[in-house]
Amino acid sequence: MSHSTRVLKSEWTKVRSVRSTVWTLATALLVSVGLGALICGVTASTFDDMSSSEQVTFDATYTSFAGMGIGQLAMIAFGVLIVSAEYSTGMxxxxxxxxPQRGTFLWSKVLIAGALVLVVGMVTSFCAFFLGQAxxxxxxxxxxxxxVLRAVVGGGIYMALIAMFAVGITFVLRSPLLAFAILMPFFFLxxxxxxxxxATKKVGQYLPDQAGTTVMAVVPDTLNRPYGPWEGLLIMVAWTAAALLAGFFVLKKRDA
Known part of the structure; x- marks a missing residue:
């Protein structure tokens, strides 16, 4: 077994052994799907009360993802926990x-965690869509x-990217309390x-979540952004890559 394979196996064991990480992923799925279903049910019962302009511009696909705004907080928590658990315990x-190869250590963690959150994100997105449409x-x-398929697949990618963004930021901050104190209020509020x-819209719409959610919209006027869905997702990819690179440089320069 090669060194890289052993490191990947070690990271997979770490993720499985921390119970809180499993619960955060389950919470992300259940909250996103459950809240989205609730909002779709309420929308269906009140659809006839909408104005004609609201009915014409109604985005059924995006409505299915209404729970992801809360569910993404659990994905952020997952990203924080898989990094901060090692710092808080001294492990x-x-x-x-x-x-000792810190690049191998970080990118192995990113690969394992990224693959896991991508799977969970895709399951969450497809479940939210099909239940919501029903x-x-x-x-x-x-x-x-x-x-529609682009939006659903994009929803899964979005959930994975938000978790990886949290991973990068937590490697920079190294403190679970500091990471939660910054990331949670930032993305929630x-x-x-x-x-x-x-007054701040021209800048704010280029923030990672504001740009990334564009890929989940099908009706162009849903979010009213100056860029398209794939451009919005690329903006979020750039934010995520920047966070991970910053985490890598901090890990490389600082002592454990």
């Missing part, structure tokens, strides 16, 4: 002693409709304010 010293009934859309208030 990071043993990990770096066993794997509840919307005649107001729903099919997976084969224009732009601050980003939404900056992305929707007229």
């Amino acid at each position: 990071i010293r043993n990990s770096l002693a066993a794997v 509840l919307l009934g005649s107001h729903g859309v099919g997976i084969g409709d224009e732009g 601050i980003s939404n304010i900056l992305g929707n208030v007229e």
Whole structure:
């Protein structure tokens, strides 16, 4: 067994052995799907009360993903925990002693965690979509409709990227309390304010979550961004890559 394979196996064992990481992923799935289903059910029952303009611009696909705004917080928690658990317990010293090549250590963790959150993100996105459309009934859309499959796959990628962004930031901060104190209020509240208030909208709409969610919309006017869905996802990829690179440089320069 090669050194890289042993490191990957070690990282997989770490992820499985921390119970809280399993619960955060389960929470992300259940909250995203459950809340999305609730909102789709309420929307279906009140659809006739909408104005004609609201009905014409209604985005059934994006409505299915209404729970992801809360579910993404659990994905962020997962990203924080798989990094900070080693720092808070002091296990990071043993990990770096066993794997002194810090790039190998970080990218192995990213590969294992990234593959896991991508699978969970895809399951979450497809479940949210199909359950949501079933509840919307005649107001729903099919997976084969224009732009829908892109939005559903994009939703899964978005959930994975938000977790990986949290991984990178936590490697920079190294403290679970500091990471949670910054990331949770930022994505739950601050980003939404900056992305929707007229004075800060031009800048706020380029924040990672504001840009990334664009890929989940099918109706162009749903989010009213100056870029398309794939461009929005690429902006989020750039944010995630920057966070991971920053985490790598901090890990390489600082002592454990």
